[in-house]
Amino acid sequence: MEVRIPKRTLAEGLSILERIIPSRSSNPILTYLPVELSEQGLILRGTNGEVDIEVKLPAEVRGRGQVLIMAQTFTQIVRSAPGELVELIFGNGERLELHSGAFNTQLSTTSPDGYPELSFGPPGVEKIAAARLAQAITRVRYAASTEEYRAIFRGVQLEMSPTSLRAVASDGYRLACYDLPMQLQPRKLVIPARSADEIVRVFKDAQGEVALAVAEGTLTLVGEAVRMSVKLMEGEFPDYGRVIPQSFVLEATLQAEALRESLKRVAVLSDRNNHRVNLLFNNNRLDIDAESDYGRGREELSIEASGEPQLMVAYNAQFLIDALAPIEGAVRIKLSGTTSPSLLQAVEDSGYLAVVVPLRV
Amino acid sequence: MEVRIPKRTLAEGLSILERIIPSRSSNPILTYLPVELSEQGLILRGTNGEVDIEVKLPAEVRGRGQVLIMAQTFTQIVRSAPGELVELIFGNGERLELHSGAFNTQLSTTSPDGYPELSFGPPGVEKIAAARLAQAITRVRYAASTEEYRAIFRGVQLEMSPTSLRAVASDGYRLACYDLPMQLQPRKLVIPARSADEIVRVFKDAQGEVALAVAEGTLTLVGEAVRMSVKLMEGEFPDYGRVIPQSFVLEATLQAEALRESLKRVAVLSDRNNHRVNLLFNNNRLDIDAESDYGRGREELSIEASGEPQLMVAYNAQFLIDALAPIEGAVRIKLSGTTSPSLLQAVEDSGYLAVVVPLRV
Numbered sequence: 001m002e003v004r005i006p007k008r009t010l011a012e013g014l015s016i017l018e019r020i021i022p023s024r025s026s027n028p029i030l031t032y033l034p035v036e037l038s039e040q041g042l043i044l045r046g047t048n049g050e051v052d053i054e055v056k057l058p059a060e061v062r063g064r065g066q067v068l069i070m071a072q073t074f075t076q077i078v079r080s081a082p083g084e085l086v087e088l089i090f091g092n093g094e095r096l097e098l099h100s101g102a103f104n105t106q107l108s109t110t111s112p113d114g115y116p117e118l119s120f121g122p123p124g125v126e127k128i129a130a131a132r133l134a135q136a137i138t139r140v141r142y143a144a145s146t147e148e149y150r151a152i153f154r155g156v157q158l159e160m161s162p163t164s165l166r167a168v169a170s171d172g173y174r175l176a177c178y179d180l181p182m183q184l185q186p187r188k189l190v191i192p193a194r195s196a197d198e199i200v201r202v203f204k205d206a207q208g209e210v211a212l213a214v215a216e217g218t219l220t221l222v223g224e225a226v227r228m229s230v231k232l233m234e235g236e237f238p239d240y241g242r243v244i245p246q247s248f249v250l251e252a253t254l255q256a257e258a259l260r261e262s263l264k265r266v267a268v269l270s271d272r273n274n275h276r277v278n279l280l281f282n283n284n285r286l287d288i289d290a291e292s293d294y295g296r297g298r299e300e301l302s303i304e305a306s307g308e309p310q311l312m313v314a315y316n317a318q319f320l321i322d323a324l325a326p327i328e329g330a331v332r333i334k335l336s337g338t339t340s341p342s343l344l345q346a347v348e349d350s351g352y353l354a355v356v357v358p359l360r361v
Numbered sequence: 362m363e364v365r366i367p368k369r370t371l372a373e374g375l376s377i378l379e380r381i382i383p384s385r386s387s388n389p390i391l392t393y394l395p396v397e398l399s400e401q402g403l404i405l406r407g408t409n410g411e412v413d414i415e416v417k418l419p420a421e422v423r424g425r426g427q428v429l430i431m432a433q434t435f436t437q438i439v440r441s442a443p444g445e446l447v448e449l450i451f452g453n454g455e456r457l458e459l460h461s462g463a464f465n466t467q468l469s470t471t472s473p474d475g476y477p478e479l480s481f482g483p484p485g486v487e488k489i490a491a492a493r494l495a496q497a498i499t500r501v502r503y504a505a506s507t508e509e510y511r512a513i514f515r516g517v518q519l520e521m522s523p524t525s526l527r528a529v530a531s532d533g534y535r536l537a538c539y540d541l542p543m544q545l546q547p548r549k550l551v552i553p554a555r556s557a558d559e560i561v562r563v564f565k566d567a568q569g570e571v572a573l574a575v576a577e578g579t580l581t582l583v584g585e586a587v588r589m590s591v592k593l594m595e596g597e598f599p600d601y602g603r604v605i606p607q608s609f610v611l612e613a614t615l616q617a618e619a620l621r622e623s624l625k626r627v628a629v630l631s632d633r634n635n636h637r638v639n640l641l642f643n644n645n646r647l648d649i650d651a652e653s654d655y656g657r658g659r660e661e662l663s664i665e666a667s668g669e670p671q672l673m674v675a676y677n678a679q680f681l682i683d684a685l686a687p688i689e690g691a692v693r694i695k696l697s698g699t700t701s702p703s704l705l706q707a708v709e710d711s712g713y714l715a716v717v718v719p720l721r722v
Binding site for chain 2: 073105269293
């Protein structure tokens with residue numbers, strides 16, 4: 001069994017697996033990297049128990065078979081290999097020789113017996129641009145809960161429908177959702193936020209499409225070189241539609257980045273517990289201020305506004321800063337009142353919507 | 362009392378102080394920033410108990426006086442200020458107004474009573490290029506001990522003599538020294554390694570010279586805009602000269618970077634406890650190898666060698682990698698035997714010298 005593969009190809013493949021393969025585990029076999037030599041090239045796999053990944057790398061392969069290698073050591077060695085090519089020679093005696101330039105290594109290998117079976121199921125028929133899926137998740141991810149309470153909110157919900165793929169996250173105090181127009185079979189699923197991060201990491205720079213399939217509580221994503229399966233959370237989000245306000249007393253438009261920078265500055269003086277900032281909408285002016293034991297910060301911005309001439313609303317500054325982050329260009333802020341939820345939308349991207357509940361005055 | 366100062370000037374001044382002013386302290390007054398308005402401009406100070414720093418910033422100053430400001434909050438605010446200028450207006454009622462662009466802040470201030478007196482002593486008459494001093498310390502710093510045992514080795518020794526300034530560090534297993542040719546009054550002093558890091562941080566990019574003075578266990582460094590005083594350690598290094606070998610059985614020359622990269626690769630397979638690598642000097646070839654439970658790594662390099670045709674020496678790979686780091690171009694390795702100390706010198710920079718004690722075979 002021999003493999004010849006460009007160092008770069010192998011290193012890129014390993015970097016996809018590196019984060020999910022644990023460096024320590026109560027089940028030590030999971031710290032190994034299953035390597036398969038097949039007619040399709042070199043196949044690497046890994047799992048953290050929640051997410052399984054398989055990467056197919058084009059390589060010159062002689063012989064067929066499977067072994068386990070110490071994942072961390074192998075990754076370090078490949079990354080530091082001096083040559084452009086890496087040659088792997090698998091001996092019978094549980095050892096692997098790696099040659100690259102003047103550098104030679106012998107690594108111990110072990111039998112794949114006992115490594116858990118990674119099953120990816122048949123690829124789905126529904127396809128979606130890999131980078132756009134990653135983008136939709138990225139835009140809402142910040143709103144997922146980190147608290148134990150109402151565990152379902154520690155996930156990102158994907159809602160497929162005949163008109164769109166929607167990604168939603170919420171922690172009960174705020175909500176973010178992003179719609180990608182497309183035609184899909186109706187279905188809802190909730191991905192644990194950390195697994196959602198892995199999907200983003202693997203697919204955000206991927207070319208081409210990824211096929212989606214759901215079976216037995218698992219989402220399988222099949223891209224060009226990568227297969228990934230993700231354990232889903234049980235249940236679905238409670239009806240969040242009712243917290244999205246429908247009628248408004250004031251609407252204001254301004255540049256999202258200017259508002260975000262301004263909030264960051266003023267928030268330095270906000271109370272360290274609730275990060276409270278006050279937004280006074282006053283005709284075509286927005287005054288932002290915050291106060292704490294250390295002092296007081298204040299800044300004013302120009303806005304285009306309609307509706308009530310004046311309104312004061314208090315927010316957790318960090319929630320507003322997070323909600324503004326995915327917005328390029330202008331943001332439209334729609335207030336339904338001083339204590340009822342506010343809506344933020346990107347003027348130039350109709351897909352994104354954020355809801356932030358004001359702080360009680 | 363008013364100050365007008367470019368945001369950048371003020372932010373740079375604060376970044377010099379930021380690392381030494383503690384964010385929490387059993388003596389909370391140390392978390393404040395003493396600010397003085399003087400005829401020399403705006404003067405900022407700070408101390409961590411070991412290192413005192415004073416920074417003079419050119420500024421438009423009206424009025425004279427001193428106050429204390431919350432250092433961390435003030436630094437954050439200045440850094441995020443939107444304008445190119447920052448205006449500070451000190452009120453009588455224990456508050457400071459900061460204006461920058463459309464951003465306005467009121468910060469509480471407090472009286473400087475109770476803040477410890479920072480005394481820098483008279484500037485020394487002996488001057489040295491600030492960046493070169495930082496360089497000398499940087500080149501030897503890695504060899505300082507991190508162990509409690511023989512505490513003096515947790516410092517960097519500066520040795521001034523009529524021919525040179527020498528920086529030395531050692532942990533008993535290795536030693537690094539760097540000589541800058543210059544004419545100084547004979548004197549030895551030991552700077553705690555962490556304080557030495559602060560000297561490097563403050564002066565490494567500084568233009569011009571720094572004047573050195575020693576009095577009452579304190580080293581005072583006076584640069585163009587910065588004064589710094591550093592508490593010295595008591596005592597001096599034991600006679601390290603006797604561990605520097607004088608006669609050699611083998612000398613080899615090769616490129617330092619090639620050796621360093623090669624050691625890093627092979628060391629991946631070294632034992633995790635002692636990082637042992639074996640160097641087999643064999644005529645014009647150097648074979649490097651390491652072995653652990655995970656496998657074995659091996660690489661060969663070409664060398665120019667004289668002396669014994671063959672010699673095998675084992676080292677802690679990390680010690681060799683550290684010792685090579687300050688060397689650009691070629692390194693000359695001089696072996697005094699398989700168990701006695703080895704010497705590493707930069708071929709192109711006669712100032713640097715490192716000693717590494719081999720591991721016992």
